[in-house]
Amino acid sequence: MVRGLADMGAEGVLLAGAGRAILLQIANPAVGHGVAEHSNFAERPLDRLRATLTYVYAVVYGTEEQVAAVRRRVNRAHGPVRRKPDARSAGYDAFDAQSQLWVVATLYDTAVTVYERIYGTLDDDAADLMYRDYVRLGTALQLPAELWPADREAFGSYWKTSLEGLEADDVTSHVARSLLYPEDPLLWQRLAMPLARFITAGLLPDKLRRGFGLPWSERHGRWFDRTMRWSAVVYPRLPRRVRHWPKNYCLGRLSPA
Template sequence: MVQEFSDYRAEGILLAGAGRAILLQLANPGIGRGVAEHSTFTERPVNRLKGTLTYVYAVVYGNDEQVKEVRRRVNRAHVPVRRPADKASAGYSAFDPELQLWVVATLYDTALTIIEKIYGPLDDAAADAMYRDYARIGTALQLPPGMWPKDRAEFGRYWAERVSTLRAEYPGVRVARGLLFPRHTALWYRAIIPPARFLTAGLLPEQLRKDFGLAWSDQHERRFHRTFRILAVAYPKLPPGIRYWFKDYCLRELDRDLKRNPQPSQHLGISA
């Protein structure tokens, strides 16, 4: 049973799974092509990550004004992300509910994976509450309510089926390699990428590690498990002010944006 902790949704340790969620999304051919052709993700990875998490935090914790603002940002960013089917592409749209479902599914499964590695398995009440939260995140993203699997068991079947057939294609691989092996970014970002790349590789299914060209060995596997054993001991002992800092920071920045610009935002914090 899970240890007591006050709010898994705000835990900064979820950032450890950011790379996993992103690569799982990019492995979906429609998302991979859309990002490759329309996004500046590899040029502004930190801004994009902040935008995505601001959306999640606003939906879960925010007031009506904050939720409306992040939804405007998402919608404005997604409008141009579309391509009709032709001989070269099956086509895609950022408003495709199947793609939206996959995005939210990767966020949920990644959050659950990280929380259980740190705190142990969730009991049914906590697991159900977490699942309901991510259903809200999906419907706020315009996912039709009936598309989100009705319960955790149904989600498990959906997830297993999708992951078993998921294969990353070149456009998504190219974007992922740009994120994980950056060439022209700030020194501090290049410094944090090796551990982030290591955690991302360890959290991915084996086939996707191969698709994205991420080296892995028995030695990597032992180091990966040792890393999470250490985190599971050390991280919960941090004070809430540190563990929840990034959530508080994102919401403060959102409030500042709203005060500076009370009209519909021009900031495109989230992209496909």
């Protein structure tokens, strides 16, 4: 059966890739420097995650009114995030189409990476459908549809070129460390962050793993592969209401207007 974003996107296991997607995003200085100066998501990671998930779920599953509501929220948040180039910064603008393309690209590539770890490689029809669906996450804001690479092969070229140009700098490394190693962590952070750091490191390209200073070795790699294999056995057998709980929770808190 062909499964698109409207089917696969509800899987809660995709949240395992949240750290990967964020670090990929901020490794692009046009995104990372804006986050460093205008966001406190490292202090309130659950709020940032909930906002991102609510946007994604609203675009995929919500009514037109809900999509309009989350679009307004995102645009208000993005409004102040802009800076002209100067001696300290190359400049950034949250409404910049190339920056928005990169953010959506990280969400797409991360979702596919995690999904295929759990459910196996997508067939061509399902992969094409999921790929076409993801452009909606950008065009619901300001991303021109023609900027989204025409097909998965074109995306692969865009992704490879973009990854080669990424490099963690002092600013983005500080943001990453604040997120992964919070000061004065709450109890849930003390319990969850070691696993979150491990999964994030395992999913990242090696270059960025090193750039962000995440420890990794052959032993880490073996344990990561075992963790993914175990998850692929256990997770699909969970009840649907458990696997789709994040989607139902976020949409349940979203006003229809």
